[in-house]
Amino acid sequence: MTSDDHEPSSAGAPAARDERRAPRRRWPWSTRREWATWPVVVARLVLVVIAATLFAVAAPVTAVVYGVPVPLALLVTAVLSVSLGLAPVLPRTASVAHLVAVAALGVMTIGGDVAPWPLPVTAIIGVGALVVVLGVRTDWRLTAAVWTAATVLTLALVAAAPSRWEPADVWASTFVVSAGSTLLLAGAAVAIGQRRAVRVELAEARRDVELEQERRRTVEERARIARELHDVVAHSMSVVHMQAESAPYRVQDLPPEARAEFAAIAGTSRTALREMRQLLGTLRGGADAERAPQPQLTDLPDLVERTRAAGIPVTLHLDAVDGDADRLAQLTAYRVVQEALGNVARHAPGASTVVTIGRHGAALRVEVTNSAPPAGTVAAPPPDEGGFGLAGMRERVAALGGTVEHGPWPDGGFRVAVSLPTTPAPAASSSSMTRADEEQP
Numbered sequence: 001m002t003s004d005d006h007e008p009s010s011a012g013a014p015a016a017r018d019e020r021r022a023p024r025r026r027w028p029w030s031t032r033r034e035w036a037t038w039p040v041v042v043a044r045l046v047l048v049v050i051a052a053t054l055f056a057v058a059a060p061v062t063a064v065v066y067g068v069p070v071p072l073a074l075l076v077t078a079v080l081s082v083s084l085g086l087a088p089v090l091p092r093t094a095s096v097a098h099l100v101a102v103a104a105l106g107v108m109t110i111g112g113d114v115a116p117w118p119l120p121v122t123a124i125i126g127v128g129a130l131v132v133v134l135g136v137r138t139d140w141r142l143t144a145a146v147w148t149a150a151t152v153l154t155l156a157l158v159a160a161a162p163s164r165w166e167p168a169d170v171w172a173s174t175f176v177v178s179a180g181s182t183l184l185l186a187g188a189a190v191a192i193g194q195r196r197a198v199r200v201e202l203a204e205a206r207r208d209v210e211l212e213q214e215r216r217r218t219v220e221e222r223a224r225i226a227r228e229l230h231d232v233v234a235h236s237m238s239v240v241h242m243q244a245e246s247a248p249y250r251v252q253d254l255p256p257e258a259r260a261e262f263a264a265i266a267g268t269s270r271t272a273l274r275e276m277r278q279l280l281g282t283l284r285g286g287a288d289a290e291r292a293p294q295p296q297l298t299d300l301p302d303l304v305e306r307t308r309a310a311g312i313p314v315t316l317h318l319d320a321v322d323g324d325a326d327r328l329a330q331l332t333a334y335r336v337v338q339e340a341l342g343n344v345a346r347h348a349p350g351a352s353t354v355v356t357i358g359r360h361g362a363a364l365r366v367e368v369t370n371s372a373p374p375a376g377t378v379a380a381p382p383p384d385e386g387g388f389g390l391a392g393m394r395e396r397v398a399a400l401g402g403t404v405e406h407g408p409w410p411d412g413g414f415r416v417a418v419s420l421p422t423t424p425a426p427a428a429s430s431s432s433m434t435r436a437d438e439e440q441p
């Protein structure tokens with residue numbers, strides 16, 4: 001069996017609204033994609049080299065020049081170096097660890113004779129490197145807090161041993177030099193970091209604008225398709241309905257069989273118009289279309305009756321199927337039967353058809369089998385000769401994790417067998433639900 005019908009593939013407007021992202025601030029180097037760029041890789045390598053060099057220089061200087069025991073010197077300088085290397089990844093934790101190591105180093109060297117720096121030179125270099133990394137990597141507030149804490153820590157060390165730093169003008173001048181130099185480094189780093197942050201935000205805003213423009217183009221295209229369907233298909237179906245309704249009054253001495261036939265045509269056209277309106281509402285993104293009831297297994301008897309009225313003998317075997325089957329599975333089963341019966345009407349008119357639906361374990365089994373068309377009717381064309389009916393059926397069933405079997409029957413007819421899980425598979429998400437609800441047989 002084949003069909004010339006196809007389905008719209010764009011997502012609904014509610015799904016597009018859900019995709020909108022809330023604006024948020026992102027620091028440079030904060031995403032995996034940014035980490036993969038070569039400037040960031042080079043910066044990270046440079047930082048690792050600086051941290052390793054700081055450890056290689058600070059450990060012997062602290063032990064030899066300042067007289068700190070070697071184990072303590074290695075431990076403190078290792079914390080300084082490692083925290084500097086971790087600052088781009090864990091800025092707050094690394095800053096706290098670095099300041100604690102600076103304080104410990106200052107306390108351990110407070111009794112030495114090396115003057116006039118309130119802090120060891122290696123500690124000052126480490127603080128300068130840290131504020132540079134934080135200024136480029138994080139928000140300026142954290143950089144300012146770390147610089148302020150390092151400055152206050154230096155003054156606290158001076159206040160703890162004032163006799164160590166006499167005369168005052170010597171340590172004050174060196175303090176101003178160290179604090180001023182780190183402040184200049186922090187300011188330059190913050191300027192660079194803010195520039196990078198602005199570039200990231202501009203890139204995000206540009207992507208958001210492009211995404212919004214794409215959504216608008218999608219909505220406009222859907223609206224255009226809806227207008228075309230309304231102007232062409234809906235108008236033609238309305239004409240068919242009007243002619244079928246008025247035929248008994250326009251044609252004199254119409255046989256009862258013909259009156260019943262026209263009534264069946266009018267009923268089928270009304271159903272088609274109703275489903276067309278649901279499809280148009282979905283294409284336009286209307287909220288009412290999302291809440292519109294979709295066909296279920298309980299609607300199959302009406303579908304079979306309309307098919308019988310079209311002159312196709314159909315037998316329905318609807319076994320005891322409780323109502324706990326998933327709504328999307330019931331809709332898919334209905335659409336499968338609808339497509340199969342439509343193909344019988346097009347390609348094997350008058351062929352006797354059997355529709356069987358029932359449970360097979362945890363699956364919902366749907367089978368539609370038709371015999372060879374009666375003599376004198378148009379022979380059915382080869383399967384899948386270019387229509388989209390079977391292809392759309394396979395897509396529907398695959399979205400739920402089911403299986404489809406179809407092919408010629410030994411007696412010259414055709415058979416379609418579908419197995420559907422009664423509970424939705426993970427792949428059958430809300431997007432699959434929206435897509436299935438949009439389809440029109």
